[in-house]
Amino acid sequence: MKKTFALVCAIVIALYATIVPAQEDKYEGPNSMLNLAAKDYLDVPPFEEPLIIQHDLSRLSSTMAYAQLYDMLCNAENYVGSAVKLKGPYMPYQSEAGELMHFVLVYDMQGCCELALEMLPTRGANIEYPEMNTEIEAEGLFDICNDDGVRFVALRINRINIVGQD
Amino acid sequence: MHEMLDTLAYYFTFPFVRNALIVGVLVSLCAALLGVVLVLRRLSFIGDGLSHVAFGAMAVATVMGLSNNMLLILPVTIICSITLMQRQRDKQVQGDAKIAMLSVGSLAAGYILFNRFPPKGGNVSGDVCTTLFGSTSILTLSQNEVWLSLVLSIAVCLIYIVFYNIIFSLTFDEEFAASQGINTKAYNVFIASIIATVISLAMNLVGSLLISALLVFPVVSAMRVCKSFRGVVICSAVFSAVCAAGGIVISILLGTPVGATIVASDAIGFALFSLIGKLKGI
Numbered sequence: 001m002k003k004t005f006a007l008v009c010a011i012v013i014a015l016y017a018t019i020v021p022a023q024e025d026k027y028e029g030p031n032s033m034l035n036l037a038a039k040d041y042l043d044v045p046p047f048e049e050p051l052i053i054q055h056d057l058s059r060l061s062s063t064m065a066y067a068q069l070y071d072m073l074c075n076a077e078n079y080v081g082s083a084v085k086l087k088g089p090y091m092p093y094q095s096e097a098g099e100l101m102h103f104v105l106v107y108d109m110q111g112c113c114e115l116a117l118e119m120l121p122t123r124g125a126n127i128e129y130p131e132m133n134t135e136i137e138a139e140g141l142f143d144i145c146n147d148d149g150v151r152f153v154a155l156r157i158n159r160i161n162i163v164g165q166d
Numbered sequence: 167m168h169e170m171l172d173t174l175a176y177y178f179t180f181p182f183v184r185n186a187l188i189v190g191v192l193v194s195l196c197a198a199l200l201g202v203v204l205v206l207r208r209l210s211f212i213g214d215g216l217s218h219v220a221f222g223a224m225a226v227a228t229v230m231g232l233s234n235n236m237l238l239i240l241p242v243t244i245i246c247s248i249t250l251m252q253r254q255r256d257k258q259v260q261g262d263a264k265i266a267m268l269s270v271g272s273l274a275a276g277y278i279l280f281n282r283f284p285p286k287g288g289n290v291s292g293d294v295c296t297t298l299f300g301s302t303s304i305l306t307l308s309q310n311e312v313w314l315s316l317v318l319s320i321a322v323c324l325i326y327i328v329f330y331n332i333i334f335s336l337t338f339d340e341e342f343a344a345s346q347g348i349n350t351k352a353y354n355v356f357i358a359s360i361i362a363t364v365i366s367l368a369m370n371l372v373g374s375l376l377i378s379a380l381l382v383f384p385v386v387s388a389m390r391v392c393k394s395f396r397g398v399v400i401c402s403a404v405f406s407a408v409c410a411a412g413g414i415v416i417s418i419l420l421g422t423p424v425g426a427t428i429v430a431s432d433a434i435g436f437a438l439f440s441l442i443g444k445l446k447g448i
Contacts, residue, residue, distance in 0.1 A: 061421030064177060067305035071182050074308065108302050109421045112295045 027151035033080045033144040034156060041145035046122040046158050051083040051139055057106065058087035058137060066108040069115045072142065076153045079142045084155060086117060087163065090129065090136045102129055104138050104155070120145070120154040127159055135163040170419065177418055185312045186304045186424075190410045192319035193371050194380055194428070196364045198406035199326045201381035202399050203357060205389075206337050210382050212250055215265035216365045217377040219246045221297060222272030224369075225279040228293075236314065239366050247362035248355050273374075300373030300425030304414065307370060315367050322360055333357065334395055371410070372425035380406065383432035390436075390443030409435050 032038040035045065055072070057065040069086075072079045091103040103116040119138055121127050130136065140157035177183050204210055223242040227235040250265055280294055296303055307315070326333065332353055335343035344350045368377050388401035413428030420427075 061418060063302060063305065063421045063424065064180070064183075064418050066302055067182055067418075068180065070302070070306045071180075074306075108296075109423055110295060110299075110301050113293075113301070 026149035027146050028149070029144065029146050029151065031146045034141055041147055042120065042123075044120070044122050044143065044156050046124060047141055047156065049158060051085075051141075053085045053139065054082040055079070055142075056085045058085050062107060062109040065106050066113070066115060069106045069117060073115065073117075073153060076142070076144050080144055082142050083139065084142050085137065085139045086155065087135070087137045089133045090131075090160075091116060092129065092132055104136060118152065118154045119157050119160070122156050122158055125158050127157070129160070130162050137161040137163055173419065174415065182305050182307070183418060185307055186414055187411060189307060189312055189315045189319070190304055190371055190414050190428075191407045192323075193315060193364070193367045194384075194406040194410035195403050196319050196322040196326075197368050197377075197380040198384035198402040199323065199399060200357075200361050200364050201385045201406075202395075202402060203333060203337050204361065204381055205385040209251065210378065211262070211265055212247070212361070213365060213378045213381040214375075215250060215269040216243055216247055216362055217369060217374040218269040218276075219243055219272040220366050220369055221374040222276035222279075224297060225276035229279050229283040234310070236366065239369075240363060243362040243366050244359045247358040247365075251354055251358040251361075296373070297369065298373050298375045299423055300369070300371055300376065301423040303370045303373065304424050305418070311370070315370070318363055318367055322364055325360060329353075329356075337395075372428055376425050376429045379429040379432050380410075383429075383436050384409070387432075387436040387439040390439040391446065405435055405439070406432075 030036045030038070031041040032044055035043060038044065055068065057068055060068060072084070086104050086106065088105045088107070091105050093101045093103060095101060102119045104119060105114045105116050107114045119140070120143070138155060138157050138160050140155040143154050143156050145152055145154050201210075201213075204212060220239050220243045223239045224235050226242075227238040230238070232238060246268060250268065277294060295301065332343070332348060335346070335348060336350060336353055336357070340350050340354075365377055368380050372380055384402035384406035385398065387405050388398045392398045392401045409431040410428050413431040414424060416422065416431070417424040417427035
């Protein structure tokens with residue numbers, strides 16, 4: 001009787017784990033957590049400089065920088081509005097809709113895993129992006145954005161610095 | 167030195183670093199406790215075999231899109247652990263061959279599954295590399311994973327303490343233990359389940375390929391300096407915890423892979439203990 005009960009419980013748990021899919025709801029948050037009145041996720045005014053950096057990933061070891069960015073991507077609510085500084089290769093990406101997106105990559109120490117943080121320019125920022133894989137430094141404010149129900153995180157930037165150039 | 171200490175103090179302000187240290191120390195401690203049983207029963211390679219089975223189970227769980235991979239990894243690893251640790255009598259496939267077959271078969275199957283059904287938006291080689299070598303897994307634990315690791319580690323430690331005498335009997339003389347009325351079959355299944363649980367947890371710490379180090383190095387190092395079973399158990403637990411903590415700290419300071427750094431710390435510790443043992447004349 002006990003064995004049968006245990007077996008039934010195990011089967012029910014296994015079925016629940018396998019059959020019930022992970023639910024992905026449409027994100028209904030504001031278009032931008034930094035600008036709650038924004039009608040579109042791109043609409044954020046420029047921030048005052050110089051920023052007081054709260055999370056400087058550029059001075060961390062590769063292990064720590066990777067882990068810190070991972071924490072920021074997984075627990076984004078804890079970092080909204082904080083000033084972040086990143087250093088890494090620049091990576092452009094064209095979406096299926098034809099929109100050109102801009103990312104800064106952070107690699108782990110082995111170089112086989114990378115995390116990308118999208119950079120979104122603030123309103124009126126005229127940024128000249130370099131060639132792909134150019135080492136850049138980006139300082140900005142961390143934001144959570146809503147693109148037609150799709151939630152994503154981004155770094156709001158006024159400008160970027162190319163490492164090695166004045 | 168002062169600068170390094172300042173950097174370390176700064177790193178300790180990160181919650182994921184504190185979580186990694188707590189989980190790393192507890193999991194390595196559990197691994198060392200159970201490693202004593204495995205090493206003395208000449209089953210050191212079971213850790214390797216089970217970790218590869220866990221990798222295969224993780225691949226299946228990823229393909230199935232499970233929200234929590236441990237729901238599949240734990241039961242599969244436990245079942246395989248029980249199967250491998252059962253005594254073989256007049257079977258065509260002996261114990262060590264069974265471990266080898268399960269180990270490489272699971273590893274190959276897991277890698278094929280990852281390649282054939284890659285996780286959505288994922289990086290196959292990166293995911294596989296991280297799982298096999300544990301480069302940053304311990305630093306990227308979710309809160310649920312931290313709590314699960316904590317609860318299971320504490321449970322394993324308590325079980326070991328409560329059943330210490332029975333574990334001692336089963337390790338050295340199973341027939342004598344059976345003659346004393348101990349249900350050796352049931353306790354072997356119980357120990358096999360705990361070993362599988364610890365190995366599933368330790369995958370986050372050092373990765374699948376390096377788990378044997380967590381099981382073997384502390385015990386063999388302790389046996390260089392301690393003569394009694396209790397001494398070996400305590401010494402290996404402390405050794406493992408210190409090396410795990412030291413390995414995590416060194417890896418975050420120097421930017422080296424966490425799993426490999428912990429294993430390297432274990433290896434250096436073993437060399438030191440061997441030297442001490444030789445000087446003591448043991």
